Amino acid sequence: MxxxxxxxxxxxxxxxxxxxxxxxxxxxxxxxxxxxxxxxxxxxxxxxxxxxxxxxxxxxxxxxxxxxxxxxxxxxxxxxxxxxxxxxxxxxxxxxxxxxxxxxxxxxxxxxxxxxxxxxxxxxxxxxxxxxxxxxxANIQFFTSMAMTINTFPIEHQVRIKMMLLQQVSEVQLLLENLPPPDYPANPFTD
Incomplete structure (x- = not known):
């Protein structure tokens, strides 16, 4: 390529x-x-x-x-x-x-x-x-555009969004490995 x-x-x-x-x-x-x-x-x-x-x-x-x-x-x-x-x-x-x-x-x-x-x-x-x-x-384009938007948010919201995204990706990785997901709060904005 x-x-x-x-x-x-x-x-x-x-x-x-x-x-x-x-x-x-x-x-x-x-x-x-x-x-x-x-x-x-x-x-x-x-x-x-x-x-x-x-x-x-x-x-x-x-x-x-x-x-x-x-x-x-x-x-x-x-x-x-x-x-x-x-x-x-x-x-x-x-x-x-x-x-x-x-x-x-x-x-x-x-x-x-x-x-x-x-x-x-x-x-x-x-x-x-x-x-x-x-x-x-398409994933690179999507996440690049999301990063552009997220960069306009206040820092505390940026950190929360990163935490949520990391949590979701980690759970999918665990699911693919047939491991149980950890007991995280469902939404870091409210929990």
């Missing part, structure tokens, strides 16, 4: 911007699967990369933009993600997030969001060298 190849991100983003069928859910071709595949092939030809690689790169960039936009709207970070302005054409197509609105209402102290939050996680995106198809570890 190999890591996702490099793509000139600025050129790639500018190319994507020319094809609203990819990002505008109101566009007439947005639900036209054939047309969207044609668009990806055009982008692929322009970038001289396989369409599957271009799609995955777009998924990574779009996810990073969404995180950056949430941080931008929440006012929690003072450093913008490097492609935020370049990808701001996506703002009208970005759904609002209740978590961000909740963070705005809570008067949390201003804190810096580390740049590593927006580091592209291409090491998580692997290409199957046997048949050339992409494989994305």
């Amino acid at each position: 190999s890591v996702l190849p490099d793509i000139d991100e600025e050129t790639f983003i500018n190319q994507i911007k020319n094809y609203p069928a990819i990002y505008n859910d109101q566009h007439s071709d947005y639900t036209n699967r054939c047309r969207r595949e044609e668009v990806w092939q055009e982008i692929s030809d322009f970038m001289d990369k396989p369409a599957a690689i271009c799609k995955r790169k777009w998924d990574v960039l779009r996810a990073n933009f969404r995180r950056a936009h949430k941080v931008e709207r929440s006012g929690l970070g003072k450093k913008r993600w490097r492609h935020y302005n370049r990808m701001s054409f996506l703002i009208p197509f970005t759904k609002s997030d209740d978590v961000v609105d909740q963070l705005k209402q809570e008067e949390q102290p201003f804190r810096t969001v580390p740049e590593s939050l927006f580091k592209e996680t291409e090491e998580q995106i692997l290409i199957n060298s046997k048949n050339g198809t992409e494989e994305v570890n």
Whole structure:
């Protein structure tokens, strides 16, 4: 297995911007699967990369933009993600997030969001060298997105969530080993 190849991100983003069928859910071709595949092939030809690689790169960039936009709207970070302005054409197509609105209402102290939050996680995106198809570890994506959300919570809630998660994982491990689960409280928030 190999890591996702490099793509000139600025050129790639500018190319994507020319094809609203990819990002505008109101566009007439947005639900036209054939047309969207044609668009990806055009982008692929322009970038001289396989369409599957271009799609995955777009998924990574779009996810990073969404995180950056949430941080931008929440006012929690003072450093913008490097492609935020370049990808701001996506703002009208970005759904609002209740978590961000909740963070705005809570008067949390201003804190810096580390740049590593927006580091592209291409090491998580692997290409199957046997048949050339992409494989994305859905668990890594899920837990990464959960970590982003949990990092916005007060520290005492972060610790409790980690305890709950560790408890659940430990119980499944014991179950798989045919061992009885320990007698933990069911919910560390209330017990």
